[in-house]
Amino acid sequence: MKMRxxxxxxxxxxxxxxxxxSWRKKWExxxxxxxxxxxxxxxVNKSANAVHNTHR
Incomplete structure (x- = not known):
């Protein structure tokens, strides 16, 4: 891969x-x-989804 x-x-x-x-090498x-x-x-997103799913 060419250097950017x-x-x-x-x-x-x-x-x-x-x-x-931005893109990181570890995410290549x-x-x-x-x-x-x-x-x-x-x-944060996982905990928000867990709270949302338990209140149904």
């Missing part, structure tokens, strides 16, 4: 905090499945 400048890397918007985050194989910018945002 930091400004050229793809970005996504985190659905929890609504902030943009999984970039299409990456949804959240951090573990903290993933935990």
């Amino acid at each position: 400048k930091k400004g050229d890397s793809p970005t996504k918007i985190c659905p929890v905090c609504n902030r943009p985050f 194989r999984d970039w299409d499945q990456v949804i959240y910018c951090s573990d903290a945002c993933r935990r």
Whole structure:
């Protein structure tokens, strides 16, 4: 893979905090499945879904 400048890397918007985050080398194989910018945002979303599912 060709080296990229930091400004050229793809970005996504985190659905929890609504902030943009950029591609990282560790996400190279999984970039299409990456949804959240951090573990903290993933935990917030999982706990929100758990609360929503228990109040049905």
